[in-house]
Amino acid sequence: MYKYILRRLLQMIPVLLGSTFIIFAMVFALPGDPTAGMCGERPCAPAFVAKFRLEHNLDDPLPTQYAKYMVNVAQGDLGTNFRGIKVADELKTRYPTTAKLAGMAIIFETIIGVFAGVLAGIRKGRFVDNLVLVSTLFVIAIPIFVIGATLQYYLGVRWKIFPVTVSPEATFYELLLPAFVLGSGSIAYVARLTRTNLVENLRADYVRTAVAKGLTRRRAIGLHTLRNSLIPVVTFIGADFGGLLGGAIVTERIFNIQGVGGYTFSSLHNHDGVAVVGTVTVLVLVFLLANLLVDLLYGVLDPRITHD
Template identity: 50%
Template sequence: MGRYVARRLLQMIPVFIGSTFLIFSMMYALPGDPVRALAGEQSRDPAIIEALRHDLGLDQPLLVQYWNYLTNLIQGDFGTEIASKRPIAEIIADAFPVTIRLTLFAFAFTVLVGIGLGVIAGLRPNSVRDKGLLTLTLVLISMPSFVLGYLMQYIFAFQFQLVTPTVTDSENFGDLFLPAIVLGSLSLAYVARLTRTSMAENLRADYMRTAVAKGLPRRRIVGIHLMRNSLVPVVTFLGTDIGNLMTGAIVTEGIFNVKGVGLAIYEALFRREGATVVGIASLIVLVYLLASLLVDLLYAVLDPRIRYA
């Protein structure tokens, strides 16, 4: 197990470097100049602009800029925004906890409701509740998140006035309840369908017939034998879905005015602050990689046949 974890951690290094370099290159290729944007519509001496670019290292080749950024990042220095002169680490420290809080809320909603609906439908394949789940998940999958967000906002905030239309306090879970539901709805649909399909397939497996023939209680058959084997593909999806929820939170945060990484990325893209975008993206990449490692380790817990040499 220890060797496997060490090998996976070493494999994360080239993946992280490749991902951040790709994002850095995309920001480098964007049109515009953040230094010229500081002047706005006012004209400045080109010599002054070139001097500022030189001081910030923006006149260097792409590989040199990325190497400087990566070496600083290893030391914990995310850089400084050009326009606001504010450390990027401070911006991330303010925005990232908000998105993490929203993502965890949405993830908990996805796990509890999604797996619950999938179990209810999977135990009775082709029944009325199974067809009802199919209809519900098809609606959620086919509806874009921004459409669902505005629809939920209109119904629950403006019509029934059960919640506020926008988030006024990002630390209040009550304010984050509706955005979390919108954010987790698409993932909920996939989790429910995946759980239902996996359980319906495992119900016909030989080990299930053996457990029934041995006279085991139904609670043990479903809770131990059926659930543990059926949740392996679900856990795989949920592991990668954490990162998807964080990136999907950008749209949801814009609808409900949540001041998380979505707003920070939007403002950084508008001002062409590439270091801010790459810094936030780097943390999201790390979340993806660590979640993937955790999922692989959970396989051995769900299925005792899996062993890591």
């Protein structure tokens, strides 16, 4: 087990380097002047621009810029954005909100998605199965900003069940609606994935053998079939956590959440490459660690899977 974890951690290094370099190159290749607007309506003085570009290594070749950046990252320094604020300090204040939002979305998609998928799987071909399939397809087909704006209007503005926007404190109650919106598409995918795998496993020989030996159908589903059916679901959920962290930009904009998504959007708008790359670097790390955790959970769901 420990050797497997060490090997996976070592494998993360080239993935982290490759992904961050591609992101670094793409962000700093974007057109635009990062000093635009810093000096009001007038253009900045040439001396200020020269000093600014020197401080942020903007005149160095791209590989040199990246090498200097990664040396700082290895020392725990994500750099200083173009407004003179450390990126790590910004993320410390914003990441808890986005992590809470993504965590609640994961809980929603796990509970609702797995429950709906199991319900559809054990009642294959019946009304519940058709209802789950049609409703999930409907949710998948609608863009998340449409779902968010619609629920915000009806549940927030008209019926006043949930707050329309989220305060800087980002309480649990305030994040309920945004978390559901963020995880809505994933709920549909989890439900369909659970249903498909459960139906396939219910036709397996080991299930028929267990029932023939006297095991009740409910116990056979709960003890054997469901555990095997959840392996692809756990894979999806683990990979989806990193996606939710990065994909929270739209949801955070709709509900005015002061999280990583809003910070990334504003940084892109201001051509602040240091802030964008620093944020995405942390997202890549979280994504890699989440996938490692998923691989370790395989052994819990299926004892036949070992990590020797």
